[in-house]
Amino acid sequence: xxxxxxxxxxxxxxxxxxxxxxxxxxxxxxxxxxxxxxxxxxxxxxxxxxxxxxxxxxxxxxxxxxxxxxxxxxxxxxxxxxxxxxxxxxxxxxxxxxxxxxxxxxxxxxxxxxxxxxxxxxxxxxxxxxxxxxxxxxxxxxxxxxxxxxxxxxxxxxxxxxxxxxxxxxxxxxxxxxxxxxxxxxxxxxxxxxxxxxxxxxxxxxxxxxxxxxxxxxxxxxxxxxxxxxxxxxxxxxxxxxxxxxxxxxxxxxxxxxxxxxxxxxxxxxxxx
Amino acid sequence: xxxxxxxxxxxxxxxxxxxxxxxxxxxxxxxxxxxxxxxxxxxxxxxxxxxxxxxxxxxxxxxxxxxxxxxxxxxxxxxxxxxxxxxxxxxxxxxxxxxxxxxxxxxxxxxxxxxxxxxxxxxxxxxxxxxxxxxxxxxxxxxxxxxxxxxxxxxxxxxxxxxxxxxxxxxxxxxxxxxxxxxxxxxxxxxxxxxxxxxxxxxxxxxxxxxxxxxxxxxxxxxxxxxxxxxxxxxxxxxxxxxxxxxxxxxxxx
Numbered sequence: 001x002x003x004x005x006x007x008x009x010x011x012x013x014x015x016x017x018x019x020x021x022x023x024x025x026x027x028x029x030x031x032x033x034x035x036x037x038x039x040x041x042x043x044x045x046x047x048x049x050x051x052x053x054x055x056x057x058x059x060x061x062x063x064x065x066x067x068x069x070x071x072x073x074x075x076x077x078x079x080x081x082x083x084x085x086x087x088x089x090x091x092x093x094x095x096x097x098x099x100x101x102x103x104x105x106x107x108x109x110x111x112x113x114x115x116x117x118x119x120x121x122x123x124x125x126x127x128x129x130x131x132x133x134x135x136x137x138x139x140x141x142x143x144x145x146x147x148x149x150x151x152x153x154x155x156x157x158x159x160x161x162x163x164x165x166x167x168x169x170x171x172x173x174x175x176x177x178x179x180x181x182x183x184x185x186x187x188x189x190x191x192x193x194x195x196x197x198x199x200x201x202x203x204x205x206x207x208x209x210x211x212x213x214x215x216x217x218x219x220x221x222x223x224x225x226x227x228x229x230x231x232x233x234x235x236x237x238x239x240x241x242x243x244x245x246x247x248x249x250x251x252x253x254x255x256x257x258x259x260x261x262x263x264x265x266x267x268x269x270x271x272x273x
Numbered sequence: 274x275x276x277x278x279x280x281x282x283x284x285x286x287x288x289x290x291x292x293x294x295x296x297x298x299x300x301x302x303x304x305x306x307x308x309x310x311x312x313x314x315x316x317x318x319x320x321x322x323x324x325x326x327x328x329x330x331x332x333x334x335x336x337x338x339x340x341x342x343x344x345x346x347x348x349x350x351x352x353x354x355x356x357x358x359x360x361x362x363x364x365x366x367x368x369x370x371x372x373x374x375x376x377x378x379x380x381x382x383x384x385x386x387x388x389x390x391x392x393x394x395x396x397x398x399x400x401x402x403x404x405x406x407x408x409x410x411x412x413x414x415x416x417x418x419x420x421x422x423x424x425x426x427x428x429x430x431x432x433x434x435x436x437x438x439x440x441x442x443x444x445x446x447x448x449x450x451x452x453x454x455x456x457x458x459x460x461x462x463x464x465x466x467x468x469x470x471x472x473x474x475x476x477x478x479x480x481x482x483x484x485x486x487x488x489x490x491x492x493x494x495x496x497x498x499x500x501x502x503x504x505x506x507x508x509x510x511x512x513x514x515x516x517x518x519x520x521x522x523x524x525x526x527x
Contacts, residue, residue: 170359172355172357172359173359173361175329175353175355175359176353176355176359177372177376178329178347179327179329179347179349179351179352179353180349180352180372180373180376180377180419180423181347181348181349181373181376181377182376186376190372190376191361194361194363195361195363197363
């Protein structure tokens, strides 16, 4: 029986020598980037050169990229980036500290899984942003309200994926460990947790994606730092080139954060003999 | 350590509220230091019987006693070897071998014993290798080392060589017999391979029929290493095949 998360399975099928395969992948990646830029240029010129839309010409690639270069030398931008990343990290950390043990227990004890299934699925389907008014009532600072929103958005994928990982643990490993005299807590710590690490990392990656999405609208509220704040600010001052540049920056940072978890995932993926 | 089985029954619940009877009234005594083979076709309940002895499955009826004590749960003194090597992929060969001892906190002489077993099992040079880099045969050697490191009095083997190629299998069969002669543990070996059964066992127990039970038990009075072309081997083989055929025909008619 094999336990290989589907994410890693594709990587195993390498056509031809490794070097050629890298070229093959890089080639298609570049093609994708090229297509993306082409669609941006084509779409931008089709929409923003029409009469009545000239004021939005800042969204075109050239002004946006110029504004992006400007952003890189701006203190306020870097402070906002840091503020946003810090919020995501704190929010996910809280969600992880709550969600990981819960997920492990839910996956390990079937009765707990049956009990928690309905409430978890129910809560998961509530848009995290609908907690916003509640968050503002409960928490006195905007900062804490944002942590709360990110935690509410990310705790579910962490719980569900961790529990799924636990349920996928190779039964032979469990039998072997029981045969070797493992007690329940040893099964959990020596078999279940290490075997679930790939799934836990997947859950973190999903959580990060959700957190990064929720963050920007969450920062629209009453706060004076963060990428959501400066994007809102750019809209109010009608600096559309700057707005476009911040959108690009949000995409970039999200891409880098996601990529760094992917690298960690690869370090913890193992082939099962 | 003797294993006594009395009227052992195992039934599995079926979806429609019925029960599937896998084993019925199995009586068997396995003496200390014996190498008993449980032989039977696929699905005859031989693995189930082994899991019952290991304490991995609860009995439906009857009793299994090891040295007079009732088997209720798994115990490290009854080590088990599975058909698929169940090595932990995040640990290397050495860490996999000592896994059970570390769990139980048996640290005495562990390093010496590990080094010995690695040597005996022909795993020298592979200590730091991860399981996915091992061949199936090597992986099964690691599993055997892991099973043996805690000095179990009983070794339960569930078709451990069934997924190996013929050459590797015959090597491992010989190695296991040599190892058993030195360590003098009690072995219960499940297989569907008649030649393997006669090559290795001091006793061959034929499982089958309907309801599933013991068809016949054969003492194998041949010296090790056994010759597959010898007369004694041939006679026993013919007798077993004849018995299996009878049981099969009986089932067809009934």
